[in-house]
Amino acid sequence: DITQHCPTILEKYYPTFWCYNNHVSSFLGQFRKGLSIEYNRQTFEYPDGGCSYLDYFGFDNTGNNSSICLIIPGINGDTDASSYIANLVEHLLSEGNRCVVFNYRGKAGAPLKTKISYCAAYTDDYRKVCLHINECYPESKMIGIGFSLGSNILLKYMGEEGSNTPLSAGISISNPFDLSKSSIKLASQKLYDKVLTRGAIENFRRISPIYEEEYDIYSTKILNSNSLVQFDESYTRRIFGFTSVEHYYDQGSCIHYLSEIERPVLLVNARDDPIVCEDSIPIDAALENENIILCISSRGGHVGFLEGWFPFSGCWIDRVVGEYVNYFQEGSSV
Numbered sequence: 191d192i193t194q195h196c197p198t199i200l201e202k203y204y205p206t207f208w209c210y211n212n213h214v215s216s217f218l219g220q221f222r223k224g225l226s227i228e229y230n231r232q233t234f235e236y237p238d239g240g241c242s243y244l245d246y247f248g249f250d251n252t253g254n255n256s257s258i259c260l261i262i263p264g265i266n267g268d269t270d271a272s273s274y275i276a277n278l279v280e281h282l283l284s285e286g287n288r289c290v291v292f293n294y295r296g297k298a299g300a301p302l303k304t305k306i307s308y309c310a311a312y313t314d315d316y317r318k319v320c321l322h323i324n325e326c327y328p329e330s331k332m333i334g335i336g337f338s339l340g341s342n343i344l345l346k347y348m349g350e351e352g353s354n355t356p357l358s359a360g361i362s363i364s365n366p367f368d369l370s371k372s373s374i375k376l377a378s379q380k381l382y383d384k385v386l387t388r389g390a391i392e393n394f395r396r397i398s399p400i401y402e403e404e405y406d407i408y409s410t411k412i413l414n415s416n417s418l419v420q421f422d423e424s425y426t427r428r429i430f431g432f433t434s435v436e437h438y439y440d441q442g443s444c445i446h447y448l449s450e451i452e453r454p455v456l457l458v459n460a461r462d463d464p465i466v467c468e469d470s471i472p473i474d475a476a477l478e479n480e481n482i483i484l485c486i487s488s489r490g491g492h493v494g495f496l497e498g499w500f501p502f503s504g505c506w507i508d509r510v511v512g513e514y515v516n517y518f519q520e521g522s523s524v
Contacts, residue, residue, distance in 0.1 A: 192483065195520070196513040199456075203506055205489045206496045212462035215491035227280060229269070229291075233300070234319060240295050240304040242315060245269045247279050247289040257331045257519040258323060259289045260357070262316065262340030264364075264493060266389035268298035274337060274493050281508040287515055288330075292319050302397035309426045310339050310369055311442030313347040320347075324356035333515055334360040337493050341365040342444045348455065349447025359518050360455040361511055364463060364493045368470040369439035373419050376465045382492075387418045394425060448475040448482065456483045456514050458507060460490030485510070 193200055205215060230246045248256075259282055263272050269291045279289045295315065296302035308315065323332060334357045336344035341362035348360050366372035376383050394412055415421035423435040432438035440446075459471050476484035487495070495507040 192514075192517060195517040196510070198506070198509045198513055199458075199483075199485045203487045203489060203495070204497060205494075205506075206498060212460070212464050212489065212491040212494070215489070215494035215496050226276070227283065234322065236304075236315065236318060238304055238306065240302070240306060240315075241300060242295045242319075243269070243293040243298045243300045244319065245291040245293065245298070247291075248283045249288055255329055257287045257333055257515055258327060259287055259515060260320065260323060260332055260334050261289060261291045262334070262336040262344055263291070263293070263297075264338035264340055265386060266393065267337065267340070268293045270298060272337075277505065278335070278508050278511060281512050282515060285512050285516060287519070290319075290323060292316060296393065296397040302400050305400055305429060307397065307429060309422075309430055309438070309442065310342045310366075311346070311432075311438060312430060313343055313350060316343055316347050317351070320356050331358040331518055332356055333358055333518060335511060336360070336362055336365070338364050338366065342367070342369070342442070345444035345451065345455065345457075346442070346447050348453060349444065349450040352450050353452040355453060357453055359453055359514070360451075361514055362455060362457045363507060363511075364459060364466060365444065365457060366466050366470065367443065367445040367472055368467065369443045370436065371467040371470045372465060373422075373439060375467045377417060377419065379464050382465050383417050387415055387421055390418065390421050391415060394421075445470070445472055445475065448472055449479055451479060451481050454481050454483070454518075456485060456510075458485045458487070458495075458510060460487045460492070460495070462489055463492045465492050 227247060232244045233241050234244050235241050261275060263275060267275065269275060275291060282289055293300060294308035296307050334344045342365055344360055345362055345365065348355055348357065391413060411424040412421065415424060419435060422438060427435050427438040432441065459466060461468050471486060473484065476482040495505050497506045
């Protein structure tokens, strides 16, 4: 029984008392202890000429058969910029696991060599990376871990692949599930929308030279976007060939793919997430698919889940993920 090996998901979650507010929890969750662990960086080349950086942790210090956690960041995240990744990696390494952080094209300082970057609907890059890691370490179990937009990509990919994925299991944290509903919720939270949009624009500004010859792509509309929906309309949906931003959100939402998942997955969301609609949390899908375990906390915010008096290192979600990963390392299945 997984609950015997993962007791934290059954315990009552007590957030840090002075971070009880979901907004405080969400923002402080992005500003915990930074990365202090050395890693090896690989430039992974795609068949179309593009590339992204894969960052390897713990491969020099653990046995060849320890689990490999393949982590996907949130929308503006990467290895160096995301403290939630740094803290999770540190926790997983302390329990004998290995980690690979999959950085999107054009992120973590990688050059954008093609006009394709990344989005919630685009799973091909992660698919190729999963196959690559599996070919390099065929004896090791791989577990996918996604945060926010990265968790949407993870579950969409796992639904597309079904039993063909080399992943043994997946963990989704603060998943939006339904991009259309979450875009409406995000639009009502002006500060979050502004922060996420600014991050997207700054990343575009860095990679924009590749688009300079295409006025329809490299335009002032992108740089002057006042919301993430505007940015996705002006840039994202056009790059990936969607007819409208609504079309992109519909086709990119992982909620349409949950029924096809054939590997065990743990979905962790907070009811007070300020940018994910509570009615997007797929309770029915979890009941209908025996491979899905859904863990909903009352508190936690968005990629927050802080605990303790001074929650600037480990947190509740790190313990949940660690127990789940160790459960599969021991050879169990749901």
